[in-house]
Amino acid sequence: MSRSARGPEAGAVASQGGSDQLRNLLAVTDTALTRLDVEDLLSELLDRIRLVLDADTAAVLLRDGGSDELVARAACGLEEEVRQGVRVPVGTGFAGRIAKRKSPVVLDRVDSTTVANPILWEKGIRKMLGVPLLNGEDLIGVLHVGRFDDRPFTGNDAELLQVAAERVAGATHARQLAIESAAAALLERSLQPSRLPRLPGVQLSARYVPAESRLVGGDWYDAFTVPSGQLWLIVGDVAGHGLNAAVVMGRVKSALRAYALECESPQDALQRTDRKVLHFEIGTMITVICVVSAPPYDRFDICSAGHPPPVLAVPGQDAEFVDIPPAPPLGVIPDVARTATSVDVSDGATLLLYTDGLIEDPSQPIDDGLRKLRSAVRADDPAIVCQTVMRHLIGNRPPPTTSPY
Numbered sequence: 001m002s003r004s005a006r007g008p009e010a011g012a013v014a015s016q017g018g019s020d021q022l023r024n025l026l027a028v029t030d031t032a033l034t035r036l037d038v039e040d041l042l043s044e045l046l047d048r049i050r051l052v053l054d055a056d057t058a059a060v061l062l063r064d065g066g067s068d069e070l071v072a073r074a075a076c077g078l079e080e081e082v083r084q085g086v087r088v089p090v091g092t093g094f095a096g097r098i099a100k101r102k103s104p105v106v107l108d109r110v111d112s113t114t115v116a117n118p119i120l121w122e123k124g125i126r127k128m129l130g131v132p133l134l135n136g137e138d139l140i141g142v143l144h145v146g147r148f149d150d151r152p153f154t155g156n157d158a159e160l161l162q163v164a165a166e167r168v169a170g171a172t173h174a175r176q177l178a179i180e181s182a183a184a185a186l187l188e189r190s191l192q193p194s195r196l197p198r199l200p201g202v203q204l205s206a207r208y209v210p211a212e213s214r215l216v217g218g219d220w221y222d223a224f225t226v227p228s229g230q231l232w233l234i235v236g237d238v239a240g241h242g243l244n245a246a247v248v249m250g251r252v253k254s255a256l257r258a259y260a261l262e263c264e265s266p267q268d269a270l271q272r273t274d275r276k277v278l279h280f281e282i283g284t285m286i287t288v289i290c291v292v293s294a295p296p297y298d299r300f301d302i303c304s305a306g307h308p309p310p311v312l313a314v315p316g317q318d319a320e321f322v323d324i325p326p327a328p329p330l331g332v333i334p335d336v337a338r339t340a341t342s343v344d345v346s347d348g349a350t351l352l353l354y355t356d357g358l359i360e361d362p363s364q365p366i367d368d369g370l371r372k373l374r375s376a377v378r379a380d381d382p383a384i385v386c387q388t389v390m391r392h393l394i395g396n397r398p399p400p401t402t403s404p405y
Contacts, residue, residue, distance in 0.1 A: 042074030055145035062141035205382035218245030266290035266303035
């Protein structure tokens with residue numbers, strides 16, 4: 001800103017045939033990934049798994065986020081599980097025991113004493129086999145198959161299902177990540193300001209650059225006015241990456257806008273937002289810097305919650321970091337009394353807000369990044385300042401995090 005995701009022999013034959021079918025299943029998985037969402041992908045794979053194991057039913061339950069519950073996501077022959085939104089606590093019933101043990105379980109009797117979901121015995125299933133879906137050591141769900149007759153599942157069946165489960169887990173995890181990344185990127189773009197405020201005596205410019213990994217993060221910026229005429233400038237960074245960080249970012253951004261309509265000072269808005277984060281976003285850490293100015297926009301109140309300090313450049317002088325008192329990020333310590341620092345921004349001066357992605361370089365100390373930033377900022381047209389800063393600090397080096405400048 002500038003002012004101006006049966007029998008040994010028969011068994012051997014069945015295993016060989018199953019292996020052939022499994023190879024066919026695995027061969028189509030990568031192709032399926034490119035065109036199906038998670039539910040359709042799972043349904044397609046389950047249909048093939050059911051044929052490979054000569055089973056009547058097949059189903060996948062996925063762990064619901066970081067909770068201790070499994071949710072039915074796809075099924076063949078057990079579609080009721082999905083339609084009714086069946087949820088099974090980890091450790092409870094057939095699927096819950098598989099999830100807790102992270103090992104295969106075979107059931108020779110299916111009734112209320114062995115399974116938690118009544119759909120299974122009401123459907124007439126008499127034998128079941130289930131295995132965990134794992135991503136490394138992390139449980140992502142359970143895959144199980146069932147038969148209506150008394151043919152037991154063999155050790156070969158269990159091995160075959162475990163191999164299939166590894167493929168299902170990998171395909172599901174990869175597809176979930178792809179879908180979440182696309183959703184997060186869309187959310188991220190939608191939450192950027194459609195336009196920057198146009199005010200007499202103030203010019204605004206911004207840059208928003210994705211990370212090299214293309215992982216969507218929780219960084220955002222905002223610039224808006226309220227009915228009183230106050231200008232609010234906000235830059236924030238939600239710890240973490242992916243859809244969850246982007247969703248939290250959206251909620252926090254909306255909360256700050258709402259509080260800006262009720263509060264006249266940045267410290268009051270951040271204190272209210274901090275209470276919201278501590279109550280509703282447990283375990284989340286967010287750094288934010290909030291800057292507020294009223295007409296004629298020559299004095300700015302700055303409140304920081306663990307965020308890097310802004311840079312102020314006055315005409316004819318070297319740029320300096322604004323000296324603001326350290327304060328913890330949002331969501332860390334309850335009942336923090338936050339304060340604001342007032343800074344005069346004279347005609348022609350430039351005030352730069354940024355996230356740490358601009359100054360962080362794994363190959364260099366952060367102090368080097370800070371020095372480079374300060375030397376790149378001059379009192380000038382904000383669009384030129386953004387261009388200069390990006391050229392000097394980023395160049396052809398993608399930033400390590402998604403960062404607004």
